Amino acid sequence: MPRYALNLRTKVGVSYINPPRPRETSLDTVKFPASDQILNVGEFWVLIKMAEDFSSERALFGGAIVSTFPIRFQDVSNIRQVPDHQEVFVDPSRDESLIFELLDFKHDVEDNGSAVWFLQDLATEQDAEGSVVIEQSGVIEVPGLCYANIPSVVTTAVGQMAISKGRQGREAQNIVRVYLANLRLKAVGTDVLICAYEPILINPLSESASSVGSGLATPASQSGCMPMPEVFKLALSSFKVCDWSVFGANG
Numbered sequence: 172m173p174r175y176a177l178n179l180r181t182k183v184g185v186s187y188i189n190p191p192r193p194r195e196t197s198l199d200t201v202k203f204p205a206s207d208q209i210l211n212v213g214e215f216w217v218l219i220k221m222a223e224d225f226s227s228e229r230a231l232f233g234g235a236i237v238s239t240f241p242i243r244f245q246d247v248s249n250i251r252q253v254p255d256h257q258e259v260f261v262d263p264s265r266d267e268s269l270i271f272e273l274l275d276f277k278h279d280v281e282d283n284g285s286a287v288w289f290l291q292d293l294a295t296e297q298d299a300e301g302s303v304v305i306e307q308s309g310v311i312e313v314p315g316l317c318y319a320n321i322p323s324v325v326t327t328a329v330g331q332m333a334i335s336k337g338r339q340g341r342e343a344q345n346i347v348r349v350y351l352a353n354l355r356l357k358a359v360g361t362d363v364l365i366c367a368y369e370p371i372l373i374n375p376l377s378e379s380a381s382s383v384g385s386g387l388a389t390p391a392s393q394s395g396c397m398p399m400p401e402v403f404k405l406a407l408s409s410f411k412v413c414d415w416s417v418f419g420a421n422g
Contacts, residue, residue, distance in 0.1 A: 224396050226405060231258045231271055235417035238365075239409035241397050244269050265388070266345075266379045267399055268368045269406060273418075276360040282310045286328035286353040289364055293349070299332035300344065313354065318415055321358035327351065327407070331371065336378050345379060346372035350403040354410065359418035365407055369399035 228239045244260035244267075253259050258271040280288050287307050294302035307328040316323035328351050333344040347368055354363035375385040383389075391398040397405075 235414040286326040302332040318358040343376040367403040
């Protein structure tokens with residue numbers, strides 16, 4: 172898959188650190204700040220999870236682009252190096268991830284069905300098995316991403332596939348649902364991909380099993396988290412270009 176080359180400026184990483192676990196007192200209670208209410212530790216943890224799922228506008232690619240999604244998604248570039256054309260965020264407690272990627276515009280791919288094309292290309296790139304398309308959208312114009320009077324368009328697709336983590340082999344594949352949007356910024360020759368990964372079934376041999384457990388993934392509703400379809404929709408609907416020069420455009 173061709174990658175977008177290089178007018179990307181140095182990123183400004185933002186660190187989102189999970190709050191420390193409160194010490195459990197002999198009474199198993201915690202006084203909530205700015206309140207006289209006494210909460211037990213379990214209730215306090217519910218409040219922490221709710222706070223982690225608050226959404227915030229996040230700066231991408233050095234602030235040239237912004238998007239809004241829950242702060243529980245941590246910037247991977249604070250932990251390891253990420254390619255310049257990508258922004259990667261993860262929630263390790265749920266093995267969910269959200270990726271923004273800038274690619275050279277694929278002139279040989281039609282607008283209609285472009286998200287499905289990229290979804291299938293992604294499956295090939297990740298050596299996935301059993302890839303199926305669950306749903307796809309038509310072509311939608313995005314007036315807010317118009318540049319030089321040339322409109323941008325978007326298509327979306329949802330798929331499911333078996334993918335291994337990192338360098339693990341196929342024997343460690345997890346069943347993952349993938350939500351993908353292809354924003355086609357024709358004026359600047361760029362295909363933007365927004366991909367959200369939601370585990371459905373964790374393989375006992377996967378490295379993910381050590382952090383989230385194996386078997387069926389816990390539904391977001393049971394964890395007090397925003398479901399991944401909603402995370403994906405929020406990230407896509409709030410996507411905004413603040414500085415078009417990141418794509419090599421003038422002004």
